[in-house]
Amino acid sequence: MNVTDPFSVEMQPDALRFAEFIDLLKALIREPSVVGAEHSFFRVLQRELEERGAKVTWYEGLLVAQGKTPNSAMFSSHIDRHGLICTGPNEFQFAAFVAGQMTDLLGKSVSEELMQTLMNRFENTPVIAYEPWSGAYRGRGTINNAYICEFRNNLIFEVKHLEHLVAGTPVGFLDRLSIEQGLLSGQLDNVLTAAALVHLFSLGYQGTAFFTAEEESGGSWRYLLEWFRRFGGSTNELYVLDTSPYKNREEADKQQVVLRNRDEFAEFNVQTTQQLAQLCESLGIRYGFKDHYIEAINQTHATLGKSPMSLGRTELGRITDKSNGLVHGTTLQIPTTGYHTMNETASIDSTQAFLRVLLHLAGLAKV
Helix, strand or coil: CCCCCCCCHHHCCCCCCHHHHHHHHHHHHCCCCECCCCHHHHHHHHHHHHHCCCEEEEECCEEEEECCCCCCCEEEEECCECEEEEEECCEEEEHHHHHCCCCHHHCCCCCHHHHHHHHHHCCCCEEEEECCCCCCEEEEEEEEEEEEECCCCEEEEEEECCCCCCCCCEEEECCCCEEECCEEEECCCCHHHHHHHHHHHHCCCCCEEEEECCCCCCCHHHHHHHHHHHHCCCCEEEEEEEEEECCCHHHHCCCCEEECCECCCCECCHHHHHHHHHHHHHHCCCEEEHHHHHHHHHHHHHHHCCCCCCCCCCHHHHHHHHCCCCEEEEEEEEEEECCCCCCEEEEHHHHHHHHHHHHHHCCCCCC
């Protein structure tokens, strides 16, 4: 179905209250949440969640929202997005590299190929600077230059009109949600599924939702694991929500939601993954396994002598690997294109299918 109006009767099942979800997503995507400087976005989430009746608790790197039956279900979504951090006079570095300590000084350098890609990806991109705790506005500018510093082997950005900033100031990419021809576009990773979790409380969710920081720099699993070691049960089933990249719309649209059996770090819980697949089948929702997709590509690469693709690194894989059985579960993802750009795109069809699955997992009314 070629959808041009996301608020038409066909695209707004009453149980999803999809127009409300879109309004929330429009608001959240405009609030910056740079890797390592997510506190101000936590404040925004706290307000939205408490307005929906959730009890909200802050921890380092983690915001926990709970309803009246917190053990009924557990979902997690990371809330950090890519951006820059001021590291000197008119000198800005990619925030994920700084938060992850990815420099040659510690022997963990970023590949030159990745730095070259990022140099060109954000040219002339408008940005907004903010205070990391309060979110107070500190100015806006435009990326006008990027280069690799030969002395530090690190990627440096220069930003017009933000020369006044001091080191430590986060700079997010200025963003708005675009809706066109049945597609949602913007810096969706991972505000899209975070908005879905907030919206879930509007729909009556009474379980637990985790919102994690620093996933893009590989650190979010530590904050989650600390919480489970302190407050969790003997075993804890967790659904981790995210977007999942595909190279074009044709590949992305082969499935409405994305599942995984495993990632580079660990195998996910087999029973939970199979039950999720069965739920999708019962709802008539198309799904694909991302690990199967990558394995098929790698078979082709092997015949051509190309290097294999990674199975990916997810929050769930890291915590499964490190928790020694304390935390297990599976992932539910929305297929997208334009990954880690200002024009990451997800279909409205996939987003609604994702919300339908989420409602069932949450134990809410059937859709």
